[in-house]
Amino acid sequence: MSVFRIRFSRLCLIFCVVSLTLIQEVIADENSKGVWSGYISGQGRGFWQSPQFDDQRDGDLSLAVEPEYYKDWDNGLRAITFKPFVRLDSNDPERSHVDIREAHYLHVLGDWEWRVGIAKVFWGVTESQHLVDIINQTDLVENLDTEDKLGQPMIETTWLQDWGVVQFYILPGFRERTFPGRKGRLRTSLVIDTDEEEYESGAEERHVDWAVRLKTQFGPVDLGLSHFSGTSRTPELQPVLNSNGGVDLVPYYGLIDQTGIDLQTIVGNWTLKLESILQTRKGRDFTAAVGGFEYTFYGISESGADLGVLSEYHFDDRKQDAVTGFQDDIFLGLRYVLNDAQDTELLAGGFYDFDYSSKSVRVELQRRFSDSWKLESELQMFSDVASEDPLRTFHRDDYFQIDLAYYF
Template structure:
């Protein structure tokens, strides 16, 4: 289970001694953490662990140095899970950065964040999702890229991205918690174009004064492979006597069936694909032999807008994206507000209240989402003390299906180099067709100790 962290240690050692000529300018940092995650209930699906505790060691190591002609930064992250056996080593940053007064060029791997909302960020599409332990798309993997930035003055900053090599996400195994009903087969993933094609993105950001406040805005465009797949029924987890040519032929037929679908049907996607498939493909699916979930990555275009208007203690936010996909065009967005009470309750601390509405009009032909018609509320109290202590209570309430998610997060420094945090998540699903029903037995409590260096 500690193979990932052993490799991380080796990489960190190499990074620390790899450039002796620049040692006096080398800045090294990192963190090590151990998480104990306790699940109240046995897993809902076959193969998932029973109730109990998982131990998750994590490590992050990095360095930064000035090479004269450019700045270099490297950061690697690793993780292992004691119960499921899942492991990850990801080079999240490995780039050279150079530039002048009004321009910069980054070449290498990096993580880029877009968005202003608290609940989730529909425009944040540069990096692939790290789906470990959650469906909220907050964890990301490093993305190889060339990023060119120009500062224009009154018109803000213009950023251009060339993204090289698509990174398939880890879609989990039968033991993963949480997971989908049917575990997708990574080995038979299908791409509308190629996983090696170059994706392109653009973003313009700026800040302007309006009235008694300031508006931060961003307009963005993305053209490339969707980071989240559509799961199609097809030939997956191939077993004898199904041959590779047969499996490939079935999946080509399934893809043609999917391409002919249009929004409007209330049937699940698998049912629509089945009914639109030719008879031989239908018979294969009915046989159950080597039938499973096939990840399909389609090409999309996305136009995004981010707005954050701050005036006094208020911040008004909007974040939205229009996506143009193979079978349909759809909108996803978040709108909300937050208010900050300074010296709340007569203390040095600050209380921040936030409320957001999330909307998504995609049909069931598109990738799965839980943020389709929901209200998100949160209350965060920052103690504003030397230990950087905070408490956050939040909830996500589904207006359509009646499902709810409740979250509690508490964190505090123990010393300048150590932090302890506690989090809890509880899911109440609204019925069989509620997407949150996948998580009905995945309530958990988590205690994490982190050491920074």
């Protein structure tokens, strides 16, 4: 039933966008043409340790497409965007998925802007964890790094001023987090049944969330303040008996209020960053923070490459109960940017958990070939993961991933 309702509400939104397209075709001036762009990518992942669970494989191949249609008129003060996303995975049916990343109409009137439809919003400043960012649900099957997000239905109202911006969000329609299925790697030991999710709100996924954000710039400082009220994007995983007599995990989405602050400033070669949240929910409040620096050595090679050294500390006062696993961890990273014609960039970083002594390392390399092809590769390793650490579930899932994408 709930699946049907979600599909239905999505259909409604698609219908809205299509009708908006048609309406604007009629009123649009002839100068503005719609533009298609996007990418198609082939991905291969290899896991070199034998899997923990029976159905898992040593690797998978997948194909992803993300086209985007954009059309504006009235000097860009009216615009529609439509951006679907599809991934087909050779192995895990849960990783094969379709999403509408964006499908919205933009209307600018003086200092006010409205965006209606499915959209993506990013809040925050830090690199190794995005604490404050909450509007969009994480598309976890895409990548463990939580940088990929699902499209969120919203009405966004923006009040743009010289000193900054105030934004109000009404968020009807909750998006459930995606999780790898039984056959997928990087999954929890018990399978997460995403068809049986539970909500604290009686309205379930139809609960209307809201949020407000203020962002301001003064001198070299960027400051953001935000508040979100509604269904948490991060579920708790609760064990339940399944029909086969085994145990599955069911995501439980509670109602929360979350206040966040993000702050960034630049002093000489230093960029200082801080994000912190205070989350309140029935019976359980917590604060979490992540903060640190990036120090950049400019022009270290003849060709003008830059080397950045990053470090961020993670804190969560739920301590070992923190579902994120970032309760007392330090991140150390290097960013090597060649500043060459191919935009070659290497990012290497590692987390160290002070409570569990667990380590994880990640290396990302990206480079463009010709003007349309881009190669991205990624290496992820976990080591010395303590049995109590939430990361334990991935301890045999070290992998190497290659993405070759054609952009158009």
